[in-house]
Amino acid sequence: MTPTTGTGTTSFLLKPVGGNPADPTNAYCPGDSATDGYRVQTFLTPASVDPATLTYDVTGPIVPAADAAQQPYTWSLFSINQTQYIAYNTSVNPKGFIDPTQFPFALDILSGLLPTGDYLVGIACSKNGITETYWEQPITITANGAAYAVAVNNGPTPVVPEAPLSVLLPLTGLGAVGVFMLIRRRKATGALAA
Amino acid sequence: MSSLSIKAKLARVTVATVAAGAALASVLPTPSAVHADPKQYSALQGVGSDTIEALGNALSGFSGTQAYTPITSGAPSYSLYSSWDALGTACITTKTGGPSFTRPNGSGQGARALSRAIDAGGFGNAACGGVKDVSGQIDFARSSSGPSGTGTALTYVPFARDGVSFAYYRASGGPAVTSLTKTQLTALFTVGPQLIDGVNIIGCGIQTGSGTYTFWNSSVGATASTEATATTDCNNLLGAGVRAQENDGAALKARGDAAPAGTQVVIGFSAAAFIAKSNLVTADPAPPAGVGIGSISDFGGSPVAGTAPNLTPNSAFYTLAGGFGRYVYNVVSTARIDALVGNTEIKGLFKGPNSAVCTADATVSKFGFLPLDSATYPSLLNCGDSSLKAPLSSGQI
Numbered sequence: 021m022t023p024t025t026g027t028g029t030t031s032f033l034l035k036p037v038g039g040n041p042a043d044p045t046n047a048y049c050p051g052d053s054a055t056d057g058y059r060v061q062t063f064l065t066p067a068s069v070d071p072a073t074l075t076y077d078v079t080g081p082i083v084p085a086a087d088a089a090q091q092p093y094t095w096s097l098f099s100i101n102q103t104q105y106i107a108y109n110t111s112v113n114p115k116g117f118i119d120p121t122q123f124p125f126a127l128d129i130l131s132g133l134l135p136t137g138d139y140l141v142g143i144a145c146s147k148n149g150i151t152e153t154y155w156e157q158p159i160t161i162t163a164n165g166a167a168y169a170v171a172v173n174n175g176p177t178p179v180v181p182e183a184p185l186s187v188l189l190p191l192t193g194l195g196a197v198g199v200f201m202l203i204r205r206r207k208a209t210g211a212l213a214a
Numbered sequence: 215m216s217s218l219s220i221k222a223k224l225a226r227v228t229v230a231t232v233a234a235g236a237a238l239a240s241v242l243p244t245p246s247a248v249h250a251d252p253k254q255y256s257a258l259q260g261v262g263s264d265t266i267e268a269l270g271n272a273l274s275g276f277s278g279t280q281a282y283t284p285i286t287s288g289a290p291s292y293s294l295y296s297s298w299d300a301l302g303t304a305c306i307t308t309k310t311g312g313p314s315f316t317r318p319n320g321s322g323q324g325a326r327a328l329s330r331a332i333d334a335g336g337f338g339n340a341a342c343g344g345v346k347d348v349s350g351q352i353d354f355a356r357s358s359s360g361p362s363g364t365g366t367a368l369t370y371v372p373f374a375r376d377g378v379s380f381a382y383y384r385a386s387g388g389p390a391v392t393s394l395t396k397t398q399l400t401a402l403f404t405v406g407p408q409l410i411d412g413v414n415i416i417g418c419g420i421q422t423g424s425g426t427y428t429f430w431n432s433s434v435g436a437t438a439s440t441e442a443t444a445t446t447d448c449n450n451l452l453g454a455g456v457r458a459q460e461n462d463g464a465a466l467k468a469r470g471d472a473a474p475a476g477t478q479v480v481i482g483f484s485a486a487a488f489i490a491k492s493n494l495v496t497a498d499p500a501p502p503a504g505v506g507i508g509s510i511s512d513f514g515g516s517p518v519a520g521t522a523p524n525l526t527p528n529s530a531f532y533t534l535a536g537g538f539g540r541y542v543y544n545v546v547s548t549a550r551i552d553a554l555v556g557n558t559e560i561k562g563l564f565k566g567p568n569s570a571v572c573t574a575d576a577t578v579s580k581f582g583f584l585p586l587d588s589a590t591y592p593s594l595l596n597c598g599d600s601s602l603k604a605p606l607s608s609g610q611i
Contacts, residue, residue, distance in 0.1 A: 102557075
């Protein structure tokens with residue numbers, strides 16, 4: 021996400037990648053809008069909400085019932101001109117391509133509505149309103165009256181949901197990621213088994 | 215279940231990528247947020263009513279043979295208004311990259327298409343590849359009929375007034391009957407053909423997706439069932455049960471020419487559409503010779519004044535309480551027009567007396583409608599009023 025810090029009036033941009041091994045520097049939905057029914061959605065939600073559980077309607081992202089308390093803090097992204105990014109179409113050719121430059125966003129329109137805390141912003145591919153894939157970026161929002169300070173809180177990385185990581189990463193980074201994922205997978209397996 | 219597993223895996227990978235963030239960023243191009251794409255690509259897309267389509271085209275920038283200044287939502291987004299005709303190619307694609315789906319014909323189908331864009335329930339038929347997900351593809355529906363049912367998902371935003379009377383045509387046997395009472399019209403559209411002033415008059419049916427069909431039935435006291443029975447003779451003149459496209463003078467003439475000698479045919483007809491077509495401001499031809507719009511003698515008289523190509527609305531007819539005047543609407547998602555924040559496109563185009571549609575009085579008047587001017591007509595709804603709610607309209611077409 022660029023820039024990595026800003027205020028409520030800063031225009032930020034996400035740069036998701038993944039979804040098409042043949043084009044690892046861009047992002048793709050699993051299918052297109054014209055024939056496969058996918059839509060590109062955007063979200064901002066408290067970090068405690070799993071973006072995989074979000075659904076989408078004409079108002080934007082909807083949290084599951086278990087997270088109902090977080091709905092007031094869950095929104096689509098808005099442009100600096102207050103355009104709400106909901107249910108955009110993918111490209112037909114390349115099929116499923118997402119153009120992230122369509123979604124520069126700012127938070128000033130939500131002034132006074134977001135308490136200080138950790139959030140996730142991102143882009144999702146939905147089908148019939150259900151999240152199919154998504155890209156997320158953790159950020160910290162500090163509310164100061166009606167103003168916000170915004171900081172990417174895990175470094176300047178875009179979030180990659182799928183395999184292209186192994187193609188993209190320099191070898192030095194790849195080794196570190198592999199070790200980290202192995203540890204995470206063991207933990208997750210244990211949790212699922214339990 | 216497998217899908218859930220994939221999502222969980224994606225979330226874990228998400229966390230893992232953080233460690234390699236700096237390296238990843240170093241190999242990615244920096245995208246540009248600068249946009250210079252035409253505003254037409256982000257225009258709000260509307261479908262539905264035939265009656266309002268010529269005006270909708272003008273608000274979009276071109277109607278008939280004339281260019282107009284396109285309306286926009288104003289600051290900050292300056293979104294354009296884009297309007298699809300009720301008839302044309304069978305299938306339409308309203309937004310770049312979106313599905314090709316069945317063109318909604320009339321207010322009823324327009325409201326259903328908008329409803330499916332809201333609930334992602336799918337809209338269309340086999341003519342365009344079946345039912346398609348139209349979510350995100352339709353932003354508003356033109357409607358010449360008002361809200362009905364209990365619910366709040368849709369908002370009907372009035373922006374002008376129209377009048378509906380009967381259009382007539384008599385191919386032979388003498389002059390047509392040009393003035394009827396409401397009682398006579400009720401008989402024609404609930405019972406069947408009537409002998410009036412020595413002329414056999416038969417009522418013709420409007421295609422049932424039309425808002426004019428709905429309004430006309432309501433005005434003359436007909437139900438769908440009684441109207442269907444009463445218009446059977448006319449609807450069988452060009453084939454079995456063939457109803458006419460609304461506001462189509464040529465369609466009425468064709469039925470009159472096929473009727474027994476001396477018979478007069480009549481049909482509900484938008485006065486605004488009659489004016490606009492007679493004044494040659496639409497892409498459609500003027501009503502054929504012999505096709506006129508009649509007076510309702512006990513409810514405001516003639517809906518029009520003057521002669522073509524300078525016909526004007528009779529405001530008394532259009533505004534008569536309990537008469538044959540009606541509002542015309544843009545229908546939008548309530549969640550959007552009443553949104554706490556954002557949606558400035560919808561609000562700027564439609565909501566309130568200062569919205570773009572409500573300040574386009576000259577264009578609205580040119581197409582035979584009466585602008586809703588609260589100073590002149592204090593008893594009418596204000597232009598841009600967003601208090602009229604309705605449920606989503608069910609169905610796939």
